Each structure stands twice: as structure tokens, then as C-alpha cells.
Amino acid sequence: MNEHQSNAEQLILQAARKVFIEKGMEGARMQEIADEAGINKALLHYYFRSKDKLFQAVFLEAFQKFLPQIEMLINSELPFIQKLEIFINNYITIIIENPYIPGFILHELAQNPQRMAELMKNQVVVVPEFLAQLQQEIKNGVIKPFDPRQILINTLALCIFPFVARPIIQAVFFSDNSENYNVFLEQRKVAVYNFIRSAIFIEKP
Amino acid sequence: MNEHQSNAEQLILQAARKVFIEKGMEGARMQEIADEAGINKALLHYYFRSKDKLFQAVFLEAFQKFLPQIEMLINSELPFIQKLEIFINNYITIIIENPYIPGFILHELAQNPQRMAELMKNQVVVVPEFLAQLQQEIKNGVIKPFDPRQILINTLALCIFPFVARPIIQAVFFSDNSENYNVFLEQRKVAVYNFIRSAIFIEKP
DNA sequence: ATTTGATTTAACCAACTGGTCAAAAGTAAA
DNA sequence: TTTACTTTTGACCAGTTGGTTAAATCAAAT
Structure with a gap:
């Protein structure tokens, strides 16, 4: 477990912050957030259940x-x-x-x-x-x-x-x-x- | 050609105005605009070539x-x-x-x-x-x-x-x-x- | 009535979307 | 090494999206 992977949740939040704030809820794409975080899209749903939940957090x-x-x-x-x-x-x-x-x-x-x-x-x-x-x-x-x-x-x-x-x-x-x-x-x-x-x-x- | 059909372009613009201004470019749906105008979705593309062109007009x-x-x-x-x-x-x-x-x-x-x-x-x-x-x-x-x-x-x-x-x-x-x-x-x-x-x-x- | 042209429609399509899942990879204790 | 658990992934799915198309409808001129 290296540092990069261990804080996946933080990486996701950071990426979600950027994409959501830039593009808005409607304009944001889960795939783009995943790419920005450098992880798999399914991992987004592993840590946050849905786009909506992730948006709420941001x-x-x-x-x-x-x-x-x-x-x-x-x-x-x-x-x-x-x-x-x-x-x-x-x-x-x-x-x-x-x-x-x-x-x-x-x-x-x-x-x-x-x-x-x-x-x-x-x-x-x-x-x-x-x-x-x-x-x-x-x-x-x-x-x-x-x-x-x-x-x-x-x-x-x-x-x-x-x-x-x-x-x-x-x-x-x-x-x-x-x-x-x-x-x-x-x-x-x-x-x-x-x-x-x-x-x-x-x-x- | 009754009045309802003849001014289809105006109906579309009016509907597009409402939906685009309310939901934004990303949030707007061509189907919703068509419904709002009471016409077929394909007619939107007949009068305005694309969502983008319609958005520009609005x-x-x-x-x-x-x-x-x-x-x-x-x-x-x-x-x-x-x-x-x-x-x-x-x-x-x-x-x-x-x-x-x-x-x-x-x-x-x-x-x-x-x-x-x-x-x-x-x-x-x-x-x-x-x-x-x-x-x-x-x-x-x-x-x-x-x-x-x-x-x-x-x-x-x-x-x-x-x-x-x-x-x-x-x-x-x-x-x-x-x-x-x-x-x-x-x-x-x-x-x-x-x-x-x-x-x-x-x-x- | 027929022809001609513009308008309108239903059916369809490829691309994309959020979301799922089973399997793989990693981790730490026994 | 084996076990038990968490984390990560690739492949996949059903629903939605903007856009197309061929056929149908309509209106006016001949």
C-alpha cells in the first residue's frame, strides 16, 4: 500500500472538487473525475456510492x-x-x-x-x-x-x-x-x- | 398550413428560450424543448441544425x-x-x-x-x-x-x-x-x- | 386530380452516461 | 504459505442523448 493508493479517497475528492466546481453537476462526468484522480471509474462508486453523493460532499x-x-x-x-x-x-x-x-x-x-x-x-x-x-x-x-x-x-x-x-x-x-x-x-x-x-x-x- | 404549424420556428425558439435559460446548455434536453414546443424532436433539427445552433440563437x-x-x-x-x-x-x-x-x-x-x-x-x-x-x-x-x-x-x-x-x-x-x-x-x-x-x-x- | 415543394413525423442509430459485478491484486495476520 | 480481508480493475449493462432518415402529410399551383 503506497501513499499514492492509500489516500485514494482524498485523490477522488480533490479531482471531484476540480471537475464539479469547473463544470457543475450537469457538466461533470464521472469518467473525467476518475481520469483526473488517476484511478478507475468503478473506484469512485466504491468510495462514494453515486455521482450525487460525491457532488454533495464537494x-x-x-x-x-x-x-x-x-x-x-x-x-x-x-x-x-x-x-x-x-x-x-x-x-x-x-x-x-x-x-x-x-x-x-x-x-x-x-x-x-x-x-x-x-x-x-x-x-x-x-x-x-x-x-x-x-x-x-x-x-x-x-x-x-x-x-x-x-x-x-x-x-x-x-x-x-x-x-x-x-x-x-x-x-x-x-x-x-x-x-x-x-x-x-x-x-x-x-x-x-x-x-x-x-x-x-x-x-x- | 394553420397558424400553429406555420410559426413552428417561433414555437421552437420560445420553448428553447425557456428550457435553455432555466437549465443551461448542459442541462437542457432537445426532447424537453420539443415537448415544450408541442412538436416532434426531429423538427428542431429541421429548423435549427443542431443543439448548438439553437443555443446560439437563444x-x-x-x-x-x-x-x-x-x-x-x-x-x-x-x-x-x-x-x-x-x-x-x-x-x-x-x-x-x-x-x-x-x-x-x-x-x-x-x-x-x-x-x-x-x-x-x-x-x-x-x-x-x-x-x-x-x-x-x-x-x-x-x-x-x-x-x-x-x-x-x-x-x-x-x-x-x-x-x-x-x-x-x-x-x-x-x-x-x-x-x-x-x-x-x-x-x-x-x-x-x-x-x-x-x-x-x-x-x- | 396531379404535381411539386415544403413541413412533420415515427422509427432508428451510434455514442455516451452513471452504475454494477465478478475477478484480480494487494495487505497483513496466523 | 495460507487465510481473510480490503482495495482496484476491466468488462459489461441499461438508459439516455443528440442527431439522421425515409416516409408520410400538407399546401398551393398546374
């Missing part, structure tokens, strides 16, 4: 990778300005490291909302306290009176969208040199923070 | 539906505040009427960037003037000194994201009553405008 793992930061943004009791800066920095950093996961999750979610809802119902984050905190800071005159739900969604939108729309943005702005896009994304960590801060925070005289 | 049509408003935002010479308000209103209105098209386009774009780039290269919008206009307004002290590219992407992100991420947002905020989501989206027309305006425009004393 999806949940991908989903959970993005949860902790969101939980921090929602559940921490720091002032919102501080939470926001930390969140945007960490979140964009994570997405840069896993640029295809957001598109993957959103697409599978759209394909089968009710099933994905079941997969995620143990993962739920509680938002009411978050909304209450924002409402409080609005009452305190720290934040302009925007709907807290809109603020949360805007924050996520600004972080996630450039990755979901990467091909078209790159074609428009960086068609000559795609490496510049990474620079652009790096700049976004501070740009997005400044943008939201400028939008919602009331400047004290 | 994709281009969908893509073009969103282009005019973006062109207006980019090419009109109105002051940016005015353009922005008109754009956001019209754009979100169009997406509400075609809520699944953004996800469809972004997904297919991500699946095959180079091919989609070819499909779109006749549709290109010219941005340099747009960037120059924003730069000028920054110089004039109308707009805060944000990177014009970031402003454009932020605007699109805030308009599009709630539709791409609809299932998860709905699960978190509107699990009890999904109709409320439409209300929320309607409110976004003004909310997004106020958000961006508050972020980038300099209040004159």
Missing part, C-alpha cells in the same frame, strides 16, 4: 468554506465599520483563492433551490441580531437610514460579483493582459470597503 | 436584451447622476421581467469564455469615453475619486446580484413569503440608486 465543503466569515460579519458584536473592514478583506481574499466557488454555488443553488435548501438548513446563520445591530447604529446616527437587508446584500454583491462575472469584465477592461485582473481584484479589497463606508457612514463634523 | 437574443441600457449608461453624455438613475431603474425593471437571464449568461460565459467572446465580439461596447467622463466629473469635484472601473462594476453588481443569488437570499430573508421578495426587488430600484449616489457624489454645501 458542494457542502465548498459552501462551508465561505460560511465562517459571513458568520463573523453577522454575529460579532464589533461596531459595524470594523466588522465590515475585516469581513471584506478576508472574504475577497478567500474568493481570490477559490475564484470559481461562488459561481458554482450560485448555479447549483439556482438549479435546485429546494434540495440545496435542505443541504444547507443545518448551516443556517441567524440574521435578526445583525439587522437589529444595524438598526441601532442607524438610530445612534452612525449609519445612514438604509434598509439593513439591502446593506448586507450590497456588501455580498460587491465582494462576489467580480468573480462571477470575471470573463466579461476581463474582456472589457483587461483583454490585453489578464494578469491585471488580479491586481484589480486586490485593489477591490480597499475599494469596496471605501465605497460602502462612503455610502452608509455619516461623517462626524 | 444566447445572443438574451444577451442583446440587456445591451441597450448598458450602452445608454456608457455612451450617453448626460451627467452621470442622471444617467445612473435612469439606468438603474430601467435595468432592474428589465431583469425583474427576465430574472433568470443574468444567471444564464454568466454561467455560460464561465463555461466557455473564449467561445462566448467570439459570439459577443460584434456586440462590444466602447468604454474609454465613459471612463473619461467619470474622470472629468471627479476632476470637477462632482464625484469622489473612485476608480471609474470600480464604479461601473459596482453598479452592475448591485443591480444583477440579487437575481443571481435569489434562492439563498430568499431562504434567509423571505422564507415565509416569497412574494415579499418581489417587493424587495422593487424597492431596490431606488435603494441601489441612493446607495451609489451616497457613495460617490460629493454633497455641495
Whole structure:
């Protein structure tokens, strides 16, 4: 039993991760995953019973990778300005490291909302306290009176969208040199923070 | 030749639109499109030679539906505040009427960037003037000194994201009553405008 | 009514898909 | 070495897929 074979399960997961996230559930082929892992196709079914089970494992793992930061943004009791800066920095950093996961999750979610809802119902984050905190800071005159739900969604939108729309943005702005896009994304960590801060925070005289 | 048969091509396109936009190129089945159109599967190949050709027709049509408003935002010479308000209103209105098209386009774009780039290269919008206009307004002290590219992407992100991420947002905020989501989206027309305006425009004393 | 051309269909096909299974190969203890 | 067990494989299967084809139906002109 050499190292290569012994961790076949890890090899499979790694290959499945790549293929599923790149091609999606419908586009992925079991044979391609097997090839990518350098093993026989039957071995996939030996470790994971079906394509669906393997997909579940990949999806949940991908989903959970993005949860902790969101939980921090929602559940921490720091002032919102501080939470926001930390969140945007960490979140964009994570997405840069896993640029295809957001598109993957959103697409599978759209394909089968009710099933994905079941997969995620143990993962739920509680938002009411978050909304209450924002409402409080609005009452305190720290934040302009925007709907807290809109603020949360805007924050996520600004972080996630450039990755979901990467091909078209790159074609428009960086068609000559795609490496510049990474620079652009790096700049976004501070740009997005400044943008939201400028939008919602009331400047004290 | 009754009306039902004579416009078979239109029936097919309508069915293809529905199935492709809902399931994507990979997920769509020619049989399902034929059933949806109420015709024989072979007739699909009679009017459109292949699944690919049919997909192309649907994709281009969908893509073009969103282009005019973006062109207006980019090419009109109105002051940016005015353009922005008109754009956001019209754009979100169009997406509400075609809520699944953004996800469809972004997904297919991500699946095959180079091919989609070819499909779109006749549709290109010219941005340099747009960037120059924003730069000028920054110089004039109308707009805060944000990177014009970031402003454009932020605007699109805030308009599009709630539709791409609809299932998860709905699960978190509107699990009890999904109709409320439409209300929320309607409110976004003004909310997004106020958000961006508050972020980038300099209040004159 | 017959001819001519376009439209529509049922039956079919080769390629591919996820999945199965019995046998082989490997592993470690007795 | 034999035994008992797990891991890995090649061959195979039934169902599905996009696509084809020859024949049938239809519509209009002669």
C-alpha cells in the first residue's frame, strides 16, 4: 500500500472538487473525475456510492468554506465599520483563492433551490441580531437610514460579483493582459470597503 | 398550413428560450424543448441544425436584451447622476421581467469564455469615453475619486446580484413569503440608486 | 386530380452516461 | 504459505442523448 493508493479517497475528492466546481453537476462526468484522480471509474462508486453523493460532499465543503466569515460579519458584536473592514478583506481574499466557488454555488443553488435548501438548513446563520445591530447604529446616527437587508446584500454583491462575472469584465477592461485582473481584484479589497463606508457612514463634523 | 404549424420556428425558439435559460446548455434536453414546443424532436433539427445552433440563437437574443441600457449608461453624455438613475431603474425593471437571464449568461460565459467572446465580439461596447467622463466629473469635484472601473462594476453588481443569488437570499430573508421578495426587488430600484449616489457624489454645501 | 415543394413525423442509430459485478491484486495476520 | 480481508480493475449493462432518415402529410399551383 503506497501513499499514492492509500489516500485514494482524498485523490477522488480533490479531482471531484476540480471537475464539479469547473463544470457543475450537469457538466461533470464521472469518467473525467476518475481520469483526473488517476484511478478507475468503478473506484469512485466504491468510495462514494453515486455521482450525487460525491457532488454533495464537494458542494457542502465548498459552501462551508465561505460560511465562517459571513458568520463573523453577522454575529460579532464589533461596531459595524470594523466588522465590515475585516469581513471584506478576508472574504475577497478567500474568493481570490477559490475564484470559481461562488459561481458554482450560485448555479447549483439556482438549479435546485429546494434540495440545496435542505443541504444547507443545518448551516443556517441567524440574521435578526445583525439587522437589529444595524438598526441601532442607524438610530445612534452612525449609519445612514438604509434598509439593513439591502446593506448586507450590497456588501455580498460587491465582494462576489467580480468573480462571477470575471470573463466579461476581463474582456472589457483587461483583454490585453489578464494578469491585471488580479491586481484589480486586490485593489477591490480597499475599494469596496471605501465605497460602502462612503455610502452608509455619516461623517462626524 | 394553420397558424400553429406555420410559426413552428417561433414555437421552437420560445420553448428553447425557456428550457435553455432555466437549465443551461448542459442541462437542457432537445426532447424537453420539443415537448415544450408541442412538436416532434426531429423538427428542431429541421429548423435549427443542431443543439448548438439553437443555443446560439437563444444566447445572443438574451444577451442583446440587456445591451441597450448598458450602452445608454456608457455612451450617453448626460451627467452621470442622471444617467445612473435612469439606468438603474430601467435595468432592474428589465431583469425583474427576465430574472433568470443574468444567471444564464454568466454561467455560460464561465463555461466557455473564449467561445462566448467570439459570439459577443460584434456586440462590444466602447468604454474609454465613459471612463473619461467619470474622470472629468471627479476632476470637477462632482464625484469622489473612485476608480471609474470600480464604479461601473459596482453598479452592475448591485443591480444583477440579487437575481443571481435569489434562492439563498430568499431562504434567509423571505422564507415565509416569497412574494415579499418581489417587493424587495422593487424597492431596490431606488435603494441601489441612493446607495451609489451616497457613495460617490460629493454633497455641495 | 396531379404535381411539386415544403413541413412533420415515427422509427432508428451510434455514442455516451452513471452504475454494477465478478475477478484480480494487494495487505497483513496466523 | 495460507487465510481473510480490503482495495482496484476491466468488462459489461441499461438508459439516455443528440442527431439522421425515409416516409408520410400538407399546401398551393398546374
